[in-house]
Amino acid sequence: MELYAKKVVHIVASADIESRLVKIAQEYNRGGYTIYPARGGGDLGVQSGMLDVDSNIAFMMVVSEKDLDQILQALDRMIKRGYQMIAYVLDAQVLRREKFGVKPS
């Protein structure tokens, strides 16, 4: 089975800034993203997920190598403005390349 190389951008942030992240996905990744509720703790205290104000999300999008830099720059601008998040990039192998904006050859 043929697999295609992609990158997964994974972000953990407060649920309150979800709309910002969705906007980035819509602008640079043709709108594809997945969100799941998350909880945890760190430098900034406990995010127990019990109340709206202390709920985190894990935000994931599979992106092409060529779009990656623009997405990371958009995230970096947010971080420089003070928005708290953990962001990292993973290598992934995907099925169905056309799902990610590339037509099958």
Add this chain to the structure above:
Amino acid sequence: MFDFSGLLIPAVLFFMLGFLASVIRSDLKFPEGMSKGLTIYLLVGIGLFGGIELAKVDLSEAIGSVVAAIALGFITPLIAYGILTMVGKVGRMDASAIAAHYGSVSAATFLTAVAFLEARHVNFESHTVIMLAIMESPAIIVGLFLASMSRRMLGLNGQSDDKHNSEGTFGHLLRDAFTNGGVVLLFGSMLIGMIATSNSLDKIMPFFSKQGIFMGVLSLFLLEMGMEAAKRIHEFRKIGFFLVGFGMVMPLVGAVIGLITGHYFLGLSVGGTTLVAVLAASASYIAVPPAMRMAVPEANPSLYLTLAIGVTFPFNVIIGIPLYYQAATWLFG
């Protein structure tokens, strides 16, 4: 003298149980999403109650309360900002965000005060519910103003400098402040309570009224809030002695302003004056945190969340409410 019988109501006792459960590291835990569901229920319940009561009174009587609520929402954050920056030398961005929380209100603290008054058979004016709904938002405007002023003083770039940040414009943030889910639920339920026919309301009120299951649900919610408060004790060392002290002194400052407003300006009863003091003393954990996280990202969220949920909420529930009630009775001689 401090009257400890104020603590012997189920809502407060359940709060203490939740706190204790967390301190002794019990594995007690609410199911995912339950507290969020209870919050929706409580906001709808208090909104309906306020609406039904408001339908019975002449609205012109409530105008004074509306004006007082807006004034309190604007004044208390300015005082909080002054104390934080001048006395505590807290960073201006953190001070702006924290100040906004103290200008807004905590619905759960208000409801605990209602439970406290009802246990003593003390009546209160229904206008105070409309004050609760109104006071959620004005402090956000003050917080945004203080943050923008602080940014200029610190030479930081404003929101508008970021072309990728159209959601950060003042208008957009204001819209967020007034369309916050909690605010919409409170006002919406109040309107439904006002315009729905009394026969049709009778059908749903067993589910929402204080004669029905409302106070039981409040007790469950406070059980969770006790656990949430206790989880934040570990943060006290990080946020520092001054801020923990501020989380207990600021409610007292707010309560004094609230007592004066309720008694002298609005001419409310002992119950009504107590509730205005509680409103002015409490700190928001519904509408303000998301607004500040969006609009003042430079501020550290753990400071305002630890203060609102970990310090001020327990302080008000256990010490504040009986104290403000006592002070209100003194005002009435």
